[in-house]
Amino acid sequence: MHEHEKFIKEAIEMAKTNVGTGIGGPFGALVVKDGKIVGRGVNKVTSTNDPTAHAEVVAIRDACKNIDNYQLDDCIIYASCEPCPMCLGAIYWARPKMLVFAAHNTDAAKAGFDDSFIYKEVALPVEKRSIPTYNVKIPEFFAPFQTWLEEEDKKLY
Numbered sequence: 107m108h109e110h111e112k113f114i115k116e117a118i119e120m121a122k123t124n125v126g127t128g129i130g131g132p133f134g135a136l137v138v139k140d141g142k143i144v145g146r147g148v149n150k151v152t153s154t155n156d157p158t159a160h161a162e163v164v165a166i167r168d169a170c171k172n173i174d175n176y177q178l179d180d181c182i183i184y185a186s187c188e189p190c191p192m193c194l195g196a197i198y199w200a201r202p203k204m205l206v207f208a209a210h211n212t213d214a215a216k217a218g219f220d221d222s223f224i225y226k227e228v229a230l231p232v233e234k235r236s237i238p239t240y241n242v243k244i245p246e247f248f249a250p251f252q253t254w255l256e257e258e259d260k261k262l263y
Contacts, residue, residue: 113138113184114208121161121186124148131219133161136184137169137202144181145169161185162193166200176263178202187214190221191228 113136120134130149137145147164151157162185170176178200187209189197197205211221232239254260 109141110184110206113143113182114186114206116143117161117184117186118208120146120148124161129153130159130161132186132217134186135161135165137165137178137181138184139169139173139178139181144172158192160190160193162189163196166196170200176200182206187211187219191224 117134117136120136121132122134124130124134125132127148130151130153133149135147136143145165145168147161147166147168149161150159150164162183165183166178169178169181173181179202181200181202182204183197183200183202183206185193185205185207188207188211189205190211214220215222227235227237232241
């Protein structure tokens with residue numbers, strides 16, 4: 107557990123330091139492979155005007171660039187806080203072997219970062235979500251997937 111504590115402490119320190127920079131919120135994340143940091147990220151939402159620039163997503167992008175792979179096989183993601191639904195989705199798509207976090211999402215909510223409404227929204231039927239969402243199914247709706255299925259030289263992921 108000692109190694110986990112070392113990397114969690116670093117993610118927390120990155121999150122704390124980020125607060126005074128004006129870059130974004132109090133979140134930090136690391137991607138570690140074979141005991142070495144291969145990706146780092148802090149929240150950059152407000153400085154980049156990018157609502158997807160959460161620490162975990164930034165760290166995943168950095169790690170994938172550094173290891174030249176779109177999957178984080180054999181990697182561990184360390185996050186200063188339990189990932190939000192978007193980051194959790196990105197983490198699952200990146201396929202690391204483990205996720206380790208410090209604060210719970212309920213701790214983040216106490217500081218004004220409450221994502222519980224998103225968890226509730228995702229569970230709702232499309233027609234009951236607060237953002238009007240419509241499914242417009244035209245005859246060609248499956249064409250991109252059909253093209254994908256027929257493609258012989260594709261890289262599966």
